[in-house]
Each structure stands twice: as structure tokens, then as C-alpha cells.
Amino acid sequence: MNDTPADCCADPSQKLLSVEQGRQRILDAVPVISDHEQLHLRAALNRVLAEPVVSTIDVPPFANSAMDGYAIRYEDCTGTSPCTLTLIGESFAGAPYAGEVKAGQCLRIMTGAVMPAGADTVLMQEAVERDGEQIQFDPARVKAEQHVRHAGEDTRTGQTVLEPGKLLGPAELGLLASVGVGEIRVFRKLRVAFFSTGDELTSIGTPLQNGQIYDSNRYALHGLLSNAGVDFHDLGVIPDRREAVRDAFRQAATMADLVLTSGGVSVGEADFVTETLEELGEINFWRMAMKPGKPLAFGKLDDAVFFGLPGNPVSAMVTFYQFVLPAIRRMSGAQARDPLVFEARCTNPLKKGPGRMEFQRGILQRSADGNWEVSTTGLQGSHVLRSMSLANCFILLPAESSGVGEGDSVLVQPFSDFGVS
16 A cells, blocks of 8 residues: 655645545455355345345246236237227236137237237227127227236346345345345445544534634544445544644554544644554555545554545545445445536636635535526635535536636536445
8 A cells, every 4th residue: 555655745845636646546456355145135225245146036927917908919009990899807916817819809908917828918998998798999099018017027037137236225125036036245334444643623502712622533533434335433533742643543553444543634733643654554644636625634543545635624525425335335235336427507706716626515416497507606725615515516627727707617526426316
């Protein structure tokens, strides 16, 4: 991991890493956990599949009707004059008709019912006039095999229905149930330990003294990790003392696959923090070409992956979304995917200086003409945590951009891409 000078964050001459470069270095370096567990299907929601699933049955297992109507033989309705057929029985879902539909005959059939022998097409009941035990319809409106679900149309025997690395959502649970799978092997949950550092941080419920602030980052990280679907341990606030920091790092490394801290990675912040990290692990301090979130620490503590996030609350959240969350997904065994990014019309002018990619906070919505538009949340300082609460997306301004005019097209990344509504 140690391919970048550890002091690059303190060296202004060190070239800044782009967001894409930093993210790729991280993804190339982090390991995938190897432990699996067998779970009942209901317990596997939002877990990552660890093995391929091959269907042992056809789905549907038999040809059935997609409509309430009448099962007929298509060859009986090839003429141009109205077609008349004789009704011989009924077929219900779970109670199939035992006989055969022969020339000139039809069968009343319900949605999901087995197609009877001899029949190959279904007429919607709205397209038919019924008189006692006979029906009449216009053959010109009939297509062969219409409204029939064929056996194996969804899934065939021997077909791989899900590949390893698939995140199991409601649709995947339904799909697995449809092929008769009741238990599934998944990757175990990633274990994360996190804490904040700084003598200025005070716990909620304690009166603030001069120069102190409440520790908001741990609460934000608690929410971020909850949404990420990992098991985590909150180790609290660690004071700016060398031994306390060393003990916290050692404890975290023994209990977690990933250790996450906020604060103490910028130039001039508690030198013993960086010294301790270098002493106990392999740590890179990167200057990222992004705003907010320029300083980022990444490396290893024993066998655990380590991330040191900036202390400013917006910077911590932005770097978590752009670097930590992709690493969590990779380590959890999930399939790689590109971020969801698309264009929207910006309703405000946005100020920006060239040099670093900016993740401004925006409010994305549909305009009156049905197109996507985005507006700024206002003040964009890395300390303005309210901007993250107001926003539902990032406005991505490239490093070379010198600002955006009202009505210009910009790239947006919705928070829903991170599993947040």
C-alpha cells in the first residue's frame, strides 16, 4: 500500500491525486473478506451473495394464462368471419382442467391457471361475447400464443440466476424463492471500528466550554455505517494524547476489518497521531484534488484497512461517500459498479476556482417541463453540515471548471446512489 510518500499531505509540492486515481488505488489495495455464512432467505436481505445460484426447475414450471379469459386453439380462428366456439369447462390457478381442448372448443381460464392440452392461445374476456355455452369473437384480433406464459420463460433448469457479488434486494429474494431456494450462502458482514480524535470534542449532554464543539462526526458516521450494512463498534472520542491514540488504534485493529477515524489528518493537527499511525501500520497521507476533503489517510493497521477522514463534518461525509463506501462494497464482496452520475440544468450560478474537483451540495428535482434541474443549498463551506441535510445530491464540478452560469448543464450524483433517500 505504501506507494506514496507518507508526508505528501504536508508537502505542498506533492502532486494532488484526482478522485478517480485515489478511488482506484484504494479499490486495488483492499482485500475481499473470505468468510461466508448460510442464512435463511428472509435473513439475507441486503447481504452479498457468496456463490452462484443455479435453478433446478423451470419458472414458470408449466404454460399458464396471463389473463382471465378463454383458452382456445389458434387454428380454429383463421377465417375472416366471426368465430364461434363451444365452452367445455374451466381451469383455475391451482385447479387445472384435466381434459383436452379439441377443434371447435374453448375453456374458461383464469390468470395463472395451467394451459389445457390442445389449447395454445388465450382470449381476454373483454374481447369475447358469451351466449350460454358458446363464445364469439373477431379472429382478426387474435394472435397465436397471445397471453400465454410459457414454461421456463422466466428461468430455465440449469440457468445461473444470480452470480456471486450480487447485493440481495427484495427482487433477488423473490427470484430465489421462485426457484425454490430457502437458504443462501452470503459473505459475512464487514466489521468496522471508528472513533473521533480531538480535545475540542465534547459529548452531547455536556455543557460546552470555551473552544469546545459537540462531536457530530461520530453520529454522522454511525448513520453512514448503518446504511452501509456493516457491523460496527463506536470507540468514542479519543483525547489528543499519544498513548490514548495508540491504545485506540491497537484496540480497533483487533476487532475490525476496517478502522475509520475523523480528524487529525491535516497539516498541523496533533503530530503524534500521524506518528502513531506510521509506527503501527502502513499509512499513506494523500492530498486529494477535491473540495471539500483535501487530506485523506489510507493504509493498514495490522490486518485491518485504515481510513483517516478529515475533521470538518462535510469533508468527512464527502470522503466517506467517495472513498470509504466503495471500499466497503469491494471488501464485502459486492460486484463493482460505476457511480450513478447524470446531467441536470443548474438554476443558480455557482462559484468555483480551477484546480480541484468540487462536490457542492444540491437539491435535485423535476422542472415544470419534466427535465432534471438542480439548485444549490447555499453556503458550501466544509463546516456547514446543514448543507448535507438540505441536499439530496452532489453537484460535481470538474477540476478545470471555473464556475457555472445559471441554466448551464452540470453533472449530479444523487444521494440515492449511496443507499440514502
